Amino acid sequence: MSARILVVDDIETNRRLLEARLTAEYFDVLMAPDGPTCLDLARSEKPDVILLDIMMPGMDGFETCRRLKSDPESRHIPVVMVTALDERTDRIRGLEAGADEFLTKPVDDVALFARVRSLLRLTSVMDELRQRESNGVEMLPYEPANGDGRVVVAAADQAAAHRIARALPASLDAHGYGDPRIAISQARHADLVIVDLSSPRFDGLRLCARIRSDVETRQVPLLGVVDEMDKRTMVRALDLGVNDVISRPLDPGELSARSATQLKRKRYADALRDRLDESLEMSVRDALTGLFNRRYTVSRLRQALDGLRTNHEPVTTALIDIDHFKRINDTWGHNAGDQVLKEICARLSEQLRAIDIAGRYGGEEFLVVFSNTTARDACDAMERARLAVCATPVTLRETGDIINVTMSVGVAEAFLEDSVEALIERADTALYEAKRSGRNRVIEAKRKAA
Ligand SMILES: [Mg+2]
Structure with a gap:
């Protein structure tokens, strides 16, 4: 079954352009010209992913996203914000409004499809969990979690790992490791793993693949650090199951906002999973x-x-x-x-x-x-x-x-x-x-x- 994507943009040409490219990839495309229509369609049509323009007259993308994420009917739908400029302040505002991802205009096909695929994987996992939960149990609120969480940072060496760990908010219990074997064993107890994919001295993708294939770390959120220009690594990372990527040079505000999003999702998934019969997974x-x-x-x-x-x-x-x-x-x-x-x-x-x-x-x-x-x-x-x-x-x-x-x-x-x-x-x-x-x-x- 093909996934349904809701495209929200005030400019018709932009909507048509995205529609053509997504349809060519066999996605089912819905369109909305403004925030209020987006909210209606999100409720009635239940799309799998929403691509949301930021600059729109009336209700802008931030406000639309905030409303989507506060409505129990739509808060689980991943939102990709589409920004005209690669503005970090916009990204941070978007993450605070609950956005799951960002794309910069003009939207690049490779990045677009990689992001959408990665979000769809997340959706299918969440759907499966929610499905199992739906037997009479009330939906859990998608509440922002309190700040603390255990974060493991893996990089080419100890010093590089510490530099990333230090950029995280002090409320997080963050530890840096320069040895991938130690990083993997620590990942078993982590709420989030950040892997540096930007160093030629360190095969971060391999580490990510290991973490995704190990039964004990399969579920832990992964955040990859990539060079701004290195689209190939970004796409490979997302295809391997990395949940999100952030580009260098690292902005501490963006790093902490993206980490918070991943921790929030993990708590939500953990809480759902706790309620479920473990035997379902085992089955x-x-x-x-x-x-x-x-x-x-x-x-x-x-x-x-x-x-x-x-x-x-x-x-x-x-x-x-x-x-x-x-x-x-x-x-x-x-x-x-x-x-x-x-x-x-x-x-x-x-x-x-x-x-x-x-x-x-x-x-x-x-x-x-x-x-x-x-x-x-x-x-x-x-x-x-x-x-x-x-x-x-x-x-x-x-x-x-x-x-x-x-x-x-x-x-x-x-x-x-x-x-x-x-x-x-x-x-x-x-x-x-x-x-x-x-x-x-x-x-x-x-x-x-x-
Ligand atoms: Mg616009």
Whole structure:
């Protein structure tokens, strides 16, 4: 199902321009010429994201945003403010009004789609939570939280991390780390993690991917620090599941406003989650690897195939098998086997986008669902994952033993009329072919059924 975007701008040309670009990306677009119409449509149409112009006659963007965020019917809808100038004071006023994101006019396509995708992911998580909560429980207020919260800052070295931590308000309990391993272990107890993505001496994106793929840190909000001009890193960060980015040179006011937004969201999500039956989460997850379980993954594949039939968006699936896994279990025991599975899943997750669904399909078999992706792109992703898996052996925690691990992958793109079973079977045939021809490789299924 395509997402609905509400575009609010007083100038018709601007609305039409955004409409054309969003429609080309298969978004469903609604439009409003002023604040009051925006408030009405937000209530009646429930869009997934609102793109809101700041400068409008009558009710301006700040006031419109403030009203959206104070109405229980619309406060959960992410708002992207569109500013004519890259004015930091405007950004801070916007964040104080409750805006979730900013874009600068003229709106750049790459930045626009990355922001919208990242907000949609947030919306779907929140929707899922609210859905589960809706069984007779009253909606929680989206209240601004009190200032305190534990913040972990990761940067190339201790001094750089401290500089960022010191720019945060004193009410936050902020700590800087120059060692990514320590940063990850601290992230487990954090309310917010800030990662410097602007240093060539430090692979911040990799750290972000790790944090997103670890079961214990998957939910923690991530704020990336990027160079103002480095759009590529910004887009990659958002695609990896980083919640927000802030550009250098760092403005302490903007940093504290963006941090406050993330902390507020985290509290809201935590409070919702606390009320929920934990078993619901467990019912879609595989306990060992943190990936989705088989039932959930297959149901998402079924949904993706529906999408193929309605929107003609390509769907590709990959079936992965760890080579000679039985040998690992037999030689080092089941605990070692479990550790290898966890490590391989973490490496695999790092190579996937947040929208890809990866699940444990069997003992040492994994299924990945790539929505809106051709076999060629899925093969590239799987080839990167294969290299990431075989490049570094797994070191066993207890004995220090080193195990070389490889994996074989079968990739199949869906036909229009494919059933889930037929598609997985073609991926399985390709996987068998990968095994037969020597393992440690990615093989694409034949395009046409025989
Ligand atoms: Mg305007």
